Amino acid sequence: MVAERGRRNGAQAAHKRGRGVTRDAPDADNAPTAEMPAVDAGNGAAGEGDAVRAKAIPEAAVARLAVYLRVLSGMADQGATTVSSEELSAVAGVNSAKLRKDLSYLGSYGTRGVGYEVTVLVGQIERTLGLTRKHKVAVVGIGNLGHALANYGGFPGRGFPVEALFDVDPDLVGVPVGGLPVSHLDDIPAVCTERQISIGVIATPPTAAQSVCDRLVAGGVQCILNFAPVVLQVPEHVEVRKVDLAVELQILSFHVARRADIAEAAASAQAAANGSSSDSRVPMTKLGLGNGLVERS
Numbered sequence: 465m466v467a468e469r470g471r472r473n474g475a476q477a478a479h480k481r482g483r484g485v486t487r488d489a490p491d492a493d494n495a496p497t498a499e500m501p502a503v504d505a506g507n508g509a510a511g512e513g514d515a516v517r518a519k520a521i522p523e524a525a526v527a528r529l530a531v532y533l534r535v536l537s538g539m540a541d542q543g544a545t546t547v548s549s550e551e552l553s554a555v556a557g558v559n560s561a562k563l564r565k566d567l568s569y570l571g572s573y574g575t576r577g578v579g580y581e582v583t584v585l586v587g588q589i590e591r592t593l594g595l596t597r598k599h600k601v602a603v604v605g606i607g608n609l610g611h612a613l614a615n616y617g618g619f620p621g622r623g624f625p626v627e628a629l630f631d632v633d634p635d636l637v638g639v640p641v642g643g644l645p646v647s648h649l650d651d652i653p654a655v656c657t658e659r660q661i662s663i664g665v666i667a668t669p670p671t672a673a674q675s676v677c678d679r680l681v682a683g684g685v686q687c688i689l690n691f692a693p694v695v696l697q698v699p700e701h702v703e704v705r706k707v708d709l710a711v712e713l714q715i716l717s718f719h720v721a722r723r724a725d726i727a728e729a730a731a732s733a734q735a736a737a738n739g740s741s742s743d744s745r746v747p748m749t750k751l752g753l754g755n756g757l758v759e760r761s
């Protein structure tokens with residue numbers, strides 16, 4: 465099948481370029497994104513068809529830009545007109561050097577003694593993240609997760625209106641969820657094309673995810689947010705983001721365990737310095753159990 469071949473070839477090409485077909489670990493500071501449209505440092509109005517391209521922005525910086533945007537929007541709502549890098553970095557939970565580096569990708573360097581103009585910075589980040597236009601979203605798989613996503617009111621206000629819902633369950637098809645009737649799986653290509661859906665969210669069981677993904681791609685969807693624990697094959701022009709809360713929890717577990725190891729090692733060192741032999745505990749790191757995911761006796 466031509467479509468099948470195209471999909472596999474695209475995946476292989478992406479793999480050869482080192483991009484991978486899905487992006488499971490977007491937080492590598494060195495992982496570049498595709499080139500982003502340039503925005504200028506003044507009013508930020510990048511002309512249509514602007515031939516100038518900004519340098520690639522690392523995935524992790526893109527994620528942080530979204531955080532800065534949320535923080536800055538809150539500040540703007542409260543009437544703030546300028547913000548210093550220290551202020552913004554403190555609220556965003558990022559060190560200020562990293563923040564300044566991130567904002568430099570936008571061509572935004574702030575003014576010494578004044579900082580950044582909030583509305584200008586909001587505009588620059590929105591343009592860079594492609595948020596100056598709406599991205600219509602379809603959710604496929606209206607079970608526990610799909611219901612929550614369809615009912616969540618926070619997406620439309622941030623430029624992501626949910627405009628289509630799909631499921632295979634005949635009991636769900638035609639039933640409104642979050643005010644939108646659920647359509648049948650088979651209608652994905654036609655409905656997505658007609659409603660110009662640009663983002664497809666997959667919340668089906670893993671066994672169904674690839675065929676759902678293929679239907680979304682056939683409907684012209686160019687971005688997939690995949691909650692199913694499976695790696696998807698997509699053509700080169702389609703972006704996939706995989707969400708896995710278990711991975712996030714494991715990362716948190718790692719950090720908690722690391723802090724415990726450090727505290728334990730410090731306590732042992734202190735005990736040794738005091739010449740105390742009462743603490744016979746051995747730091748886990750010394751036992752080669754640095755990930756801390758081991759029951760302590």
Ligand SMILES: NC(=O)c1ccc[n+]([C@@H]2O[C@H](COP(=O)([O-])OP(=O)(O)OC[C@H]3O[C@@H](n4cnc5c(N)ncnc54)[C@H](O)[C@@H]3O)[C@@H](O)[C@H]2O)c1
Pocket residue numbers: 604605606607608609610630631632633649666667668669670672676690691692693707708709710
């Ligand atoms: N990434 C995460 O952190 C995370 C968290 C929770 C769930 N999940 C995953 O999200 C998915 C959904 O979880 P859930 O708890 O909502 O499951 P669920 O069983 O409640 O819902 C799945 C829905 O998908 C529908 N479905 C099944 N096959 C389909 C198909 N071919 N086309 C369209 N719809 C189809 C079912 O009818 C059902 O309504 C699962 O893959 C789960 O592993 C991921």
